[in-house]
Amino acid sequence: AASLGPLPGPVHINVPLREPLLPVMPPAPLPATAGRIKHCPSRPTPTPETVTAIEAIVSSGNGAIVCGTDDLGPGFHRAVIDLAEHLRVPILADILSGVRGAGAGGSVPLAHPDQVVRTAPAPDWLLRFAGSPVSRATADWLGRCKGRPQVVVADHPRLADPGGGATHVVRADAAALCRMLVGRPAALGWLESFQELDRRADQAAAALCADDGAFEGTLLRRLIRSLPPETALFLGNSLTVRAAEWFSGRSPARLRLFGNRGVSGIDGNLSTAFGIAAGLGAAVAVVGDLALLHDLNALALGTTHRLVVVVLDNGGGGIFDHLPQSGLPEYQEGWLTPQPLSPAGAAQAFGLDYAKADGVGAAVDTVLAALGRPGSALVHLTIDRAASLARCRQFQSIHLHGESGS
Ligand SMILES: Cc1ncc(C[n+]2csc(CCOP(=O)(O)OP(=O)(O)O)c2C)c(N)n1
Incomplete structure (x- = not known):
């Protein structure tokens, strides 16, 4: 259960052993547990105040959504794509996030974010989900975006934001937050400029x-x-x-x-x-x-x-x-x-x-x-x-x- 949350990942287990090189003594008993512990994940629904605060950020110009290596499931994939389509912003999603393979996402989740960020302009704001991406180029791009509003939606920002760019951290159900957010769409042509770079990257990848x-x-x-x-x-x-x-x-x-x-x-x-x-x-x-x-x-x-x-x-x-x-x-x-x-x-x-x-x-x-x-x-x-x-x-x-x- 400890490996699943609240801080998911490897677990260090201390097993108390008897002191070595001493006269034999009965081993200290291990603390008893009530048996197998079931992990019951739960994520808070964002409060109206949080939603309003994030809406102000995502309405403040031309932004982008970044998804890291955690696959948050089909419900999240659909919700984040719907949000990006509404806001007219690109999604730069790590391959492991599953967002790129969500099927109905059209070309809003970019096919080659690692390639596009090498030439893409820095956005006015960033909304980040699902941990941090593998791509070094995307991490560098996030670094170049430091100082601009970056909302990191995560259970644990220590794992989700190793580059330290977050200006806001929200602990919330990511899919629920996406469904609750409305905001002003980006300028005409903003999303399309990313999609055009992405189309060229995909042509090059296909040729290679x-x-x-x-x-x-x-x-x-x-x-x-x-x-x-x-x-x-x-x-x-x-x-x-x-x-x-x-x-x-x-x-x-x-x-x-x-x-x-x-x-x-x-x-x-x-x-x-x-x-x-x-x-x-x-x-x-x-x-x-x-x-x-x-x-x-x-x-x-x-x-x-x-x-x-x-x-x-x-x-x-x-x-x-x-x-x-x-x-x-x-x-x-x-x-x-x-x-x-x-x-x-x-x-x-x-x-x-x-x-x-x-x-x-x-x-x-x-x-x-x-x-x-x-x-x-x-x-x-x-x-x-x-x-x-x-x-x-x-x-x-x-x-x-x-x-x-x-
Ligand atoms: C247990 C462990 N030892 C060493 C490393 C350091 N390391 C990182 S990548 C790598 C090479 C991996 O080679 P391979 O699995 O053949 O994959 P390739 O790089 O060819 O894709 C090594 C040794 C590591 N990541 N993990």
């Missing part, structure tokens, strides 16, 4: 992901567009969740997206995904090769649970190619750390089906086929790291204000 070449971005863009509605998809930490953020755009079907942001890095990713599969019946997990190695023992659950694991094997920690560490002399052994793991051997050792895909199309087809079968499977996609980095750089260097729109 058009061929079958093994690339994290292409795999995630196609997978997110191919999985049946309501499929549970776990996005591993490191480059996987970022490639999904950058390249996947909006998914046509509503998927149930999961990540392990801020919890144990790349460790435990597969265990988390197996937990999701146990709870929901089946799941797909996409992880890097080091994340697979870190949590290899989790594959032992493969014979009793239904998880399709896609390993994006780019020969070590591909994320570090994107960071200044890549210039260090000890880069290879200190950061990239490629490992001689054989995913085929690992799959065999744990009794999982194994398939090596020779391209993105084959990988996606194999995932879809494996989802229809009992048991678990490992789908292995080998990626050329240098080519992957080049595609990411190409995407991030496009000029969205350019004439060509690509």
Whole structure:
């Protein structure tokens, strides 16, 4: 129960043990509890005064709504999209928020917020929900918006606002607040200017992901567009969740997206995904090769649970190619750390089906086929790291204000 609230996340458990190296004494009894504790979440409905105060802010010019990595559910997705459509402001939603895949949202939730914020103007106000986003570019943009009114709707601002930009913090039911708010719409053309940048970003992403070449971005863009509605998809930490953020755009079907942001890095990713599969019946997990190695023992659950694991094997920690560490002399052994793991051997050792895909199309087809079968499977996609980095750089260097729109 403590991991669910009021401050959700990892829990430090103190277990009192007897003093060591002393004559044997009876252990101190653990404090008794009344049994299993059920967590009963409840969020306050905002007061009329709070609603009026926020309405004054969202009526004060051209704003934007930002959603972080928490998926607050379909009720919130609908309510926040309705609010943004009413206020004529864009939603910059993290891929894990689920808002981009909410279906009926049209183009108000941007498909590529990480790309758009690189050129978008700073808004007059911000309304923020669902924690903080993964995207560094969006975090930088939020930093540039410091000093302007930023309303953070969160149970715990410590988790939701690491950059410290909040000017107002509201602890409220996010969906209820969205439904209660009315306000003056932004100037004509404000939302459309973001949508135009976004359209150009999506054209560029589609062009970069058009061929079958093994690339994290292409795999995630196609997978997110191919999985049946309501499929549970776990996005591993490191480059996987970022490639999904950058390249996947909006998914046509509503998927149930999961990540392990801020919890144990790349460790435990597969265990988390197996937990999701146990709870929901089946799941797909996409992880890097080091994340697979870190949590290899989790594959032992493969014979009793239904998880399709896609390993994006780019020969070590591909994320570090994107960071200044890549210039260090000890880069290879200190950061990239490629490992001689054989995913085929690992799959065999744990009794999982194994398939090596020779391209993105084959990988996606194999995932879809494996989802229809009992048991678990490992789908292995080998990626050329240098080519992957080049595609990411190409995407991030496009000029969205350019004439060509690509
Ligand atoms: C348990 C743990 N150890 C180390 C790290 C530091 N770390 C961050 S990203 C990363 C590389 C991950 O490599 P991989 O899973 O192959 O994903 P890729 O970067 O290639 O997408 C490492 C080692 C971490 N996040 N968690």
